[in-house]
Amino acid sequence: MSTSRNYRTPIRHHHWPEDQAMAAHRVKTLLKSHDATLVAHYYTDESIQRLAEETGGCVSDSLDMARFGHNHKARTLVVAGVRFMGETAKILNPEKRVLIPDLEATCSLDEGCPVDQFTKFCNAHPDRTVVVYANTSAAVKARADWVVTSSIAVKVIQHLKDRGEKILWAPDKHLGRYIQDITGADMLLWNSACIIHESFKATALAALKKQKPEAAVLVHPESPAEVIALADVVGSTTRLIQAARDLPNTSFIVATDNGIFYKMKQVAPDKTFFEAPTAGHGATCESCAHCPWMAMNSLDKIAHVLETGDNEIHIDEGIRVQALQATQRMLDFADRARQQLIAHTA
Numbered sequence: 001m002s003t004s005r006n007y008r009t010p011i012r013h014h015h016w017p018e019d020q021a022m023a024a025h026r027v028k029t030l031l032k033s034h035d036a037t038l039v040a041h042y043y044t045d046e047s048i049q050r051l052a053e054e055t056g057g058c059v060s061d062s063l064d065m066a067r068f069g070h071n072h073k074a075r076t077l078v079v080a081g082v083r084f085m086g087e088t089a090k091i092l093n094p095e096k097r098v099l100i101p102d103l104e105a106t107c108s109l110d111e112g113c114p115v116d117q118f119t120k121f122c123n124a125h126p127d128r129t130v131v132v133y134a135n136t137s138a139a140v141k142a143r144a145d146w147v148v149t150s151s152i153a154v155k156v157i158q159h160l161k162d163r164g165e166k167i168l169w170a171p172d173k174h175l176g177r178y179i180q181d182i183t184g185a186d187m188l189l190w191n192s193a194c195i196i197h198e199s200f201k202a203t204a205l206a207a208l209k210k211q212k213p214e215a216a217v218l219v220h221p222e223s224p225a226e227v228i229a230l231a232d233v234v235g236s237t238t239r240l241i242q243a244a245r246d247l248p249n250t251s252f253i254v255a256t257d258n259g260i261f262y263k264m265k266q267v268a269p270d271k272t273f274f275e276a277p278t279a280g281h282g283a284t285c286e287s288c289a290h291c292p293w294m295a296m297n298s299l300d301k302i303a304h305v306l307e308t309g310d311n312e313i314h315i316d317e318g319i320r321v322q323a324l325q326a327t328q329r330m331l332d333f334a335d336r337a338r339q340q341l342i343a344h345t346a
């Protein structure tokens with residue numbers, strides 16, 4: 001079991017640490033001079049999240065990253081996250097230049113769902129509506145009817161089930177099973193997983209829960225079913241951050257990438273956060289609860305791509321247009337759901 005780290009240390013916003021101040025200043029200047037904005041995921045390093053906040057960019061989950069980039073007037077989007085997030089930005093913004101800090105920053109879900117095998121799987125089940133998680137390549141999205149993120153997945157599948165549709169789901173089997181349990185939809189699942197969330201361990205989590213009975217357990221649904229079963233709240237990164245802010249508990253055990261603690265500490269500075277136990281062993285674990293591909297992002301790499309124009313995302317136009325249809329369907333659905341909620345609460 002990994003040593004459970006405590007994330008109580010308050011964040012300071014007035015001064016940049018000395019070793020980051022120059023790089024932060026350089027990126028700020030480059031963003032301005034290149035008419036660029038920084039769109040960062042919650043799992044990136046806190047220096048990147050902070051810089052996105054300080055420059056009017058965005059720090060969010062992949063659904064809001066896509067929305068923000070689409071609505072922002074900047075000509076260049078620097079997407080700090082993993083490659084599929086850069087591709088999603090390009091799918092939605094063909095007229096913009098999309099740069100990512102490291103082209104090698106991938107995702108085990110994307111890697112685990114190659115388009116040729118996925119196409120065969122879809123072709124073998126033509127009666128099913130194809131729904132893919134955002135963590136996929138543009139080519140896989142192009143073969144789908146719907147793209148969803150974890151913040152909207154349950155609602156979309158419920159909607160399709162209510163319309164009498166049977167689902168083919170890819171690539172995350174844990175998220176797929178979780179949605180299936182909640183909605184009762186007929187879902188055929190692709191067999192892939194997130195290496196980070198899959199490493200959370202139920203037995204060790206139950207033991208930690210016993211040691212800290214006052215702590216609420218927050219779990220991302222890419223985690224195994226036994227871990228989800230121990231959760232007080234299951235949800236997307238945005239949902240878990242809201243729970244950290246809103247629940248009365250003063251401490252939390254969190255089963256998702258530990259990059260999220262930056263935002264959790266920001267919205268709940270007096271609360272204490274512990275990592276849920278993973279398969280690693282304390283100090284010997286290189287990537288306990290932290291995605292090695294998200295960790296490839298850095299301020300220096302952001303400065304480098306802005307200076308050189310390297311690592312631009314390009315997508316074949318035929319694939320882009322098809323992937324856009326499936327992605328736009330989700331964004332329109334999310335907008336309708338939001339409007340209905342506003343009308344309901346007005």
Ligand code: SF4
Pocket residue numbers: 043082106107108109135194195196197257291292293294
């Ligand atoms: S944390 Fe998991 S799902 Fe997210 S990018 Fe890394 S491997 Fe992919």
